[in-house]
Amino acid sequence: MATVDKSKVPWWVSNLIVPLVNLTLALFVSGLFIFIAGENPYEAVKLIIYGSFGYIEGFAYTLYYTTNFIFTGLAFAVAFHCRLFNIGGEGQAYIGGLGVFLVAINFSFLPVPIVWFLAVGGAVVFGAAWAFIPAYLQATRGSHVVITTIMFNFIAASLMVFLLVDVIRDTTQMGPHTVALPKEQWFPSFEDFAALLGIKIRYSPLNISFLLAIVASVFVWFLVWKTRWGYEMRAVGHNTQAAIYAGISPYKNIIIAMCISGGLAGLLGVNEILGVHHKIVAGFPAGYGFTGIAVALMGRNHPIGIFPAAFLFGILYQGGSEVTFDMPNITRYMFVAVQGVIILFSGALENLFRPQIENFFVNRLNLKANA
Amino acid sequence: MEFLSDIASLINSTLRISTPLVFAAMAGIFAERSGVIDFSLEGKMLMAAFVAAVGSYFLGNPWLGLFLAIIACVSLSMLHGFASVTYKGDQVVSCVAINILIIGLTTALAAAWFGQAGLTPTLNEDQRFLEVNLPFAKSLKDVPIIGTIYSDILSGHYIFVYLAYLTVPLVFWVVFKTSFGLRLRAVGENPSAVDTAGINVFAMRYKALAINGVLIAFAGAHLSTAVNANFFREMSAGRGYLALAAMIFGKWHPKTALVACLLFGFTDALQIRLQGVELPAIGEIPVQLIQALPYVLTVVLLAGFVGKAIAPNAIGQPYIKER
Numbered sequence: 289m290a291t292v293d294k295s296k297v298p299w300w301v302s303n304l305i306v307p308l309v310n311l312t313l314a315l316f317v318s319g320l321f322i323f324i325a326g327e328n329p330y331e332a333v334k335l336i337i338y339g340s341f342g343y344i345e346g347f348a349y350t351l352y353y354t355t356n357f358i359f360t361g362l363a364f365a366v367a368f369h370c371r372l373f374n375i376g377g378e379g380q381a382y383i384g385g386l387g388v389f390l391v392a393i394n395f396s397f398l399p400v401p402i403v404w405f406l407a408v409g410g411a412v413v414f415g416a417a418w419a420f421i422p423a424y425l426q427a428t429r430g431s432h433v434v435i436t437t438i439m440f441n442f443i444a445a446s447l448m449v450f451l452l453v454d455v456i457r458d459t460t461q462m463g464p465h466t467v468a469l470p471k472e473q474w475f476p477s478f479e480d481f482a483a484l485l486g487i488k489i490r491y492s493p494l495n496i497s498f499l500l501a502i503v504a505s506v507f508v509w510f511l512v513w514k515t516r517w518g519y520e521m522r523a524v525g526h527n528t529q530a531a532i533y534a535g536i537s538p539y540k541n542i543i544i545a546m547c548i549s550g551g552l553a554g555l556l557g558v559n560e561i562l563g564v565h566h567k568i569v570a571g572f573p574a575g576y577g578f579t580g581i582a583v584a585l586m587g588r589n590h591p592i593g594i595f596p597a598a599f600l601f602g603i604l605y606q607g608g609s610e611v612t613f614d615m616p617n618i619t620r621y622m623f624v625a626v627q628g629v630i631i632l633f634s635g636a637l638e639n640l641f642r643p644q645i646e647n648f649f650v651n652r653l654n655l656k657a658n659a
Numbered sequence: 660m661e662f663l664s665d666i667a668s669l670i671n672s673t674l675r676i677s678t679p680l681v682f683a684a685m686a687g688i689f690a691e692r693s694g695v696i697d698f699s700l701e702g703k704m705l706m707a708a709f710v711a712a713v714g715s716y717f718l719g720n721p722w723l724g725l726f727l728a729i730i731a732c733v734s735l736s737m738l739h740g741f742a743s744v745t746y747k748g749d750q751v752v753s754c755v756a757i758n759i760l761i762i763g764l765t766t767a768l769a770a771a772w773f774g775q776a777g778l779t780p781t782l783n784e785d786q787r788f789l790e791v792n793l794p795f796a797k798s799l800k801d802v803p804i805i806g807t808i809y810s811d812i813l814s815g816h817y818i819f820v821y822l823a824y825l826t827v828p829l830v831f832w833v834v835f836k837t838s839f840g841l842r843l844r845a846v847g848e849n850p851s852a853v854d855t856a857g858i859n860v861f862a863m864r865y866k867a868l869a870i871n872g873v874l875i876a877f878a879g880a881h882l883s884t885a886v887n888a889n890f891f892r893e894m895s896a897g898r899g900y901l902a903l904a905a906m907i908f909g910k911w912h913p914k915t916a917l918v919a920c921l922l923f924g925f926t927d928a929l930q931i932r933l934q935g936v937e938l939p940a941i942g943e944i945p946v947q948l949i950q951a952l953p954y955v956l957t958v959v960l961l962a963g964f965v966g967k968a969i970a971p972n973a974i975g976q977p978y979i980k981e982r
Contacts, residue, residue: 321764325771373751421958431961432907434698434751438900439954446951454945578759585752621766621777621892628760636742636753 301649303588306642307634311586311600314633318626326617339610340603346610348478348492353605355494355559357598358501360580362508363552365589367433369512370545371525376422376437377553378577379444380415384554386448387414388561389456389568392469400472407473408500408558415554416547418444423546427539433546441577452570464570475563495563497555504552505591511548521545553577575624579605582627585635601627667811669928674812674820675886677924679704679895681823682878683902684909684916685830686871690736691911692834693867694847694973698754699739700875701899702761703732707879709765712779712890713772715786724786725880732879733872735761740868744861747977758899766892777892779883788885790815817885819877824917826874831913843867847971850978860978878902897954904957911971919960926953 319329340350360377367374374380391410395403422436452464460467478494512518523531524541531538560572583601587593608623633640683700690697707728715724735757743750766777773779796814800806834840845853846863854860878898883890901923909916930952937943 321767325768327771373755375755425958425962429962431958434755435900435904435907435961436958438897439904439957442897442954443951443958446947446954450945450947453947581755582759616774617771619767619770619777621763621770624763625760625767626763628756628758628763631752631756631759632738632742636748636750636756637746639746639748 296650296653297646298649298653301646302642303593305649306638306645307586307588307593309641309645310633310638311630313640314626314630317629317633321622321625321629322618325622327615332611332615332618335611335614336603336607339607345490345492346606348489348494349609350599350602350606351478351498352492352494352559352564352602354595354598354602355498355501356556356576357579357583357601358505358594359555359559360553360577361583361587361594361598362504362580362591363549363577364580364584365587365591365594366508366512366552367545367549368584368589369518369525370521370541371528372423372426372542372545372549373434374419374422374437374546374549374553375434375578375581376419376440376550377556377580378573378575379437379441380418380550380553381556381560381573381577382444382448383418383557384411384415384551385557385561385568385572386451387411387554388557389466389469392473392562393467396470396473403473404475404562407562408555411554411557412551413554415557416551419546419550419553420543423543423550426546427542445571448568449570452568456568458567465565466567468567469562471566473562474566475558477563493564495559497559497563500555500558504555505595508552509591517541517544553580578624579627582631582634585631663807664811667807669925669932671812671816672928672931673921673924674824675816675924676927677920678817678820678823679878679881679898680902680905680920680923681827681917682819682874682881683899684906684920685826685913686874686878687903687906688830688834688911688913688916689843689867689874690871691906691974692847692971693843693864694850694971694976694978695740695743695864695868696750696754696975697739697871698751698900698903699735699757700903701895701897702754702758703735703872703875704879704882704899705765705893705895706735706761707732707876708883708894709761709769709779709879709890711876711880712782712883713769715782715884716780719786721782721786721788721880721884724884725876728880729873729876732876733869736868736872736875737865740865743977744864744868747979750975750977762893765890769890769892779890782884782888786884787888788817788819788880791818791821817881819881819885822877823881826877827913827917834913839866844971847973850973854978854980860980864978875899901953901957904961907970908960910969922960923953923956926956 322329322332339346341347363377364374387410388407391407392403395406418440422433422440425431425436426433449464456466458465458467475495475497478492479489482489520536521541523536524538528538556573556576561568565572579601583594583597587597604623604626608620611618612620683704687697687700710731711724711728714727715721718724739753739757742748742753769777769779793814796810800810834843842853842858842863846860850860882894902920905919905923906916908919930949933944933949934946935943
């Protein structure tokens, strides 16, 4: 592989051109999968674009998915800056949802905006608590977080089904879910806002959690790049030995990074419980936690990158459901495979064409400078 | 007498349930001893299960299904090597990508080709592996103790069960008693020393990954063409991760990894047995909590309450040849 002087590579080449090339490759391979499944990839792309942009409710759905992916993407990114692979976003979100519900139902005597703040706090605390044990075991015993967080996903799923079946189930109904929260606690939805402006639109799950996602993005950016703690955490992730030498405790930083990561994943529960279902439904995290990995890697673990990456996955999810509706051979699992391909090309194989692309632009700029 | 036959059937299920874990742990030993992290055991096992079931369904022979599964798993191992050995990408990211890709792809293709929510068609007797009855198992059945051990515990398993336990001494021999094994371990501990000795580090890691792919294919084929007669969505159910935990707990050593796999198998067998049973003092434990038992055990074992595990020195680091 050719080596490139990194300092001469313009930022837009390494942060824009290279990711776009990798994404294009990933989408090309995904197109092959759709072809193998017996459908026309070109028609699928048209359906995806229509489904996610073609009508107002479709676009609202896209932004609703984006909200979830921002939360889980940020969650993965924060831990990743400390070189921790938190693939337990799924379980942390599930338990975070439990926190939202328990707080909202138990403090329903308080005025609504206060309950909302408390419920968001509940999501963060519960999500963080679920990440704490793997973090503690990683920090003190060296148990790899990839295995422990995966195990905690399984344990969370078992625990929640147990709670939903035996403990907090709405006994008047058949399905494994809780009673609904009081209506005044529901987050204002997109169609409520549209109605205020006199526009009538049909149901979509988009709600004010989207704004919370933007606040969370700014918070992560500030925390990781503008605080002393963020610096310490990145130092541990970059070179643990050097960090120890500089008097930074990897133990403390591993635990804090994982807990913040878990807390961010827990916020998915806010969107799903306060914003959409208004009760805990079995299996509500629905794979969003795993998608967060792809979102974070594509967004190069920076909030500014995570936003467009989350939006892209929002398009894929919402457009994808349009595809599954019209193409009987395509199921939503096809889009899980697409995520895998995107992680492969923008994460593991990100160096595939990077040197060639960077060389190309550096040489061109040199030619210009010499001319 | 009933107690004895209970124990016998518990040991019998332990041997059967541990089988995919044993194959996967042995596969993991090859990859990780050479310095390549392999969380993608899970995805490869799922891929093997899918390919073996589909291949056997179309070709009418489970051995051909197994052969295709081996090809598929070796290809995935090569993909992992391509990303993390040749292109020096992040090994964990590569594994996560493979796992998510395979969860999606297998289910999506099963649905597209067979139209039944991620299931493949049920295999008939010619298309799957059947239980193997050891010689004289029937006639020895009534002999006390020996009959129980031979006929009830050892006989009547799928071929993969016997293969798995034969693989363990073979892996031990290859890794610890051959010059290939010495090089393999050296590449995982100190690749630059191996490079100095004139051995190609990259080639060694690719060879280790190829063996890894072959072994893990057996685990998947066991799931879909022996124990079950079809593939279903996410049927590996975390076994790849359990096996990896067993391997770490076994300190990257075949014999101790085997013990850990049997422990997981036993917990799972016990878990199935305990469902719906009234326990003295505790009462009936809810089924969802019992099902979580193997996962809880994994976390407990990984916490290293029985001593800290030391990984191969160069694990997870791409080798960069100096110029």
